[in-house]
Amino acid sequence: MKTLTKAAILGSVLTAAAVATPALAHHSFAIFDNEKTYVFTGVVTRVNPDANHLQIFFAEMNPERKNVIRDESDKPIVWAVEMAGSAQSAEQGISVNTFPAGTIFSVALHPLRNGDPAGSREGALFKCPERTPPPAGEHCDVVEGHVAIGEARGGGGDEEAHLPKEVGR
Amino acid sequence: MDLLPIVEAIQNTGFAEWMRMSRKGLPIINWMHVVAITTVFGTIFVVDLRLLNYPNASRSFTRLSEEMLRWTWGAFALAVITGLMLFAANAVTYYNNTAFWLKMGAIVLAGINMAVFQFLTFRSVTHWDRDRPTPVAARAAGAMSILLWLSVIFLGRWIGFTKGYNFEVPDEIEEDLFDFGMRLIEAVSGFG
Amino acid sequence: MLEFATWFQGTPVSVWLQSTLWIVPLMQSVHIVMIGIVFVSILMVALRVMGWIRADEPFAAVLNRFTPWIAGGLAVMAATGLILVAAEPVREFSATSFWMKMALILVAVASGLGFRAALTPEKQLAGGDNLHFSGRSKALAVGTVLLWLFIIFLGRAIAYDIEIWGPLSLNQRFS
Numbered sequence: 416m417k418t419l420t421k422a423a424i425l426g427s428v429l430t431a432a433a434v435a436t437p438a439l440a441h442h443s444f445a446i447f448d449n450e451k452t453y454v455f456t457g458v459v460t461r462v463n464p465d466a467n468h469l470q471i472f473f474a475e476m477n478p479e480r481k482n483v484i485r486d487e488s489d490k491p492i493v494w495a496v497e498m499a500g501s502a503q504s505a506e507q508g509i510s511v512n513t514f515p516a517g518t519i520f521s522v523a524l525h526p527l528r529n530g531d532p533a534g535s536r537e538g539a540l541f542k543c544p545e546r547t548p549p550p551a552g553e554h555c556d557v558v559e560g561h562v563a564i565g566e567a568r569g570g571g572g573d574e575e576a577h578l579p580k581e582v583g584r
Numbered sequence: 585m586d587l588l589p590i591v592e593a594i595q596n597t598g599f600a601e602w603m604r605m606s607r608k609g610l611p612i613i614n615w616m617h618v619v620a621i622t623t624v625f626g627t628i629f630v631v632d633l634r635l636l637n638y639p640n641a642s643r644s645f646t647r648l649s650e651e652m653l654r655w656t657w658g659a660f661a662l663a664v665i666t667g668l669m670l671f672a673a674n675a676v677t678y679y680n681n682t683a684f685w686l687k688m689g690a691i692v693l694a695g696i697n698m699a700v701f702q703f704l705t706f707r708s709v710t711h712w713d714r715d716r717p718t719p720v721a722a723r724a725a726g727a728m729s730i731l732l733w734l735s736v737i738f739l740g741r742w743i744g745f746t747k748g749y750n751f752e753v754p755d756e757i758e759e760d761l762f763d764f765g766m767r768l769i770e771a772v773s774g775f776g
Numbered sequence: 777m778l779e780f781a782t783w784f785q786g787t788p789v790s791v792w793l794q795s796t797l798w799i800v801p802l803m804q805s806v807h808i809v810m811i812g813i814v815f816v817s818i819l820m821v822a823l824r825v826m827g828w829i830r831a832d833e834p835f836a837a838v839l840n841r842f843t844p845w846i847a848g849g850l851a852v853m854a855a856t857g858l859i860l861v862a863a864e865p866v867r868e869f870s871a872t873s874f875w876m877k878m879a880l881i882l883v884a885v886a887s888g889l890g891f892r893a894a895l896t897p898e899k900q901l902a903g904g905d906n907l908h909f910s911g912r913s914k915a916l917a918v919g920t921v922l923l924w925l926f927i928i929f930l931g932r933a934i935a936y937d938i939e940i941w942g943p944l945s946l947n948q949r950f951s
């Protein structure tokens with residue numbers, strides 16, 4: 416009976432541990448707050464070509480667009496934006512190769528409800544020309560020679576794509 | 585020990601790349617993994633229930649477990665192979681995912697539970713092979729096995745709902761960012 | 777149908793299911809556990825028809841051992857499945873795999889009930905080793921297992937509808 420009790424305790428601990436893990440659903444994007452839209456211009460730090468949801472990690476640039484924002488210990492503050500899986504993203508032209516570390520780009524995202532610095536992509540990604548940040552307070556979509564990659568959801572007209580307005584940040 | 589470089593190397597193999605980019609490969613392997621793991625659970629569940637004397641003790645445990653466990657092992661082998669393939673495709677994501685490591689832990693515990701049963705409890709099987717209730721240790725092993733395999737399935741599903749974000753900036757890129765920031769400042773102040 | 781799904785997705789019930797983080801993974805896990813129980817129970821009956829396992833036991837005993845688990849498991853799957861559809865109606869209704877899965881479940885359950893009804897008289901069922909199945913029955917048993925494997929595949933494929941069905945995916949207009 417003792418062993419049975421132990422088994423029960425272990426099972427409960429495992430379950431509790433699993434439930435306590437910060438939960439971020441990816442299936443329905445319900446964990447992302449669609450009421451909020453954050454717009455960033457940042458520098459790519461890495462791309463995780465996840466098969467289910469490709470993630471681009473980036474250090475946000477400061478409003479002057481002269482450097483990336485850093486915390487007290489001088490470390491860049493990194494955000495993640497995730498989107499469709501690798502295969503679909505590659506078809507849109509988004510991959511490890513097209514977004515190498517150091518790429519300056521702008522993106523709108525719906526942030527996680529739990530406050531972690533990550534979100535789901537909204538609309539196109541805007542790539543600045545190499546090593547050319549936008550003017551202070553602006554994003555890559557106004558920089559001469561920028562490239563818009565990936566269509567806006569449900570969109571796809573001929574008019575020039577722009578970043579959506581920031582909401583709730 | 586930092587395994588991340590190894591994990592990244594796995595994710596960068598041609599095979600992993602193929603898994604990510606093949607549109608039908610991933611769902612098919614995923615399906616085989618589900619079939620394999622549910623078959624492992626379902627077949628071992630029959631054995632576990634027999635250890636708990638369900639539906640009764642009238643069938644020979646030795647025969648029942650022999651007939652079942654060959655399916656369990658076959659399915660487990662398929663689960664491991666397809667699991668490794670799925671891991672390779674998204675190695676970095678899994679490496680940073682707590683639920684994934686808890687699932688691996690639960691599988692190891694299930695293996696230990698099985699080994700303890702096989703090498704200790706099972707030795708006295710002639711006394712309880714049929715028509716007699718199983719000993720407490722056998723019942724405990726059965727209950728434990730059910731709990732652990734349920735955990736494996738729940739944790740496995742939980743992986744898909746938890747993202748292991750890796751926000752760390754690789755050293756060389758951080759240096760690059762720093763240089764880059766300095767250059768930008770210089771360039772801008774040069775104009776000023 | 778999709779209009780209904782879109783409307784339902786906005787109702788408080790659906791919104792609550794979507795935004796309560798643990799419901800969908802928990803329901804999916806229970807659903808998968810039941811797949812294990814139902815699929816293996818069907819496999820057991822099929823293997824007995826083949827004569828590969830439990831040949832020392834009357835067929836009726838095997839059937840009685842596993843049928844309640846098949847019926848119970850399917851009932852739980854219907855309940856958890858319903859909750860999952862309520863949580864994400866648009867995702868399910870716009871997946872070709874979902875509709876195919878529903879249709880094939882009807883076919884599989886109907887043929888299962890038909891198989892059970894055809895097994896008469898009960899006396900013959902109790903024949904133990906003496907009950908041998910014809911080649912046709914064995915082929916049907918294998919076919920049934922394959923059908924359920926395909927149903928499981930369709931369930932998994934709901935998440936990959938465009939990848940699997942390409943232009944045949946109902947999901948096109950949303951992509």
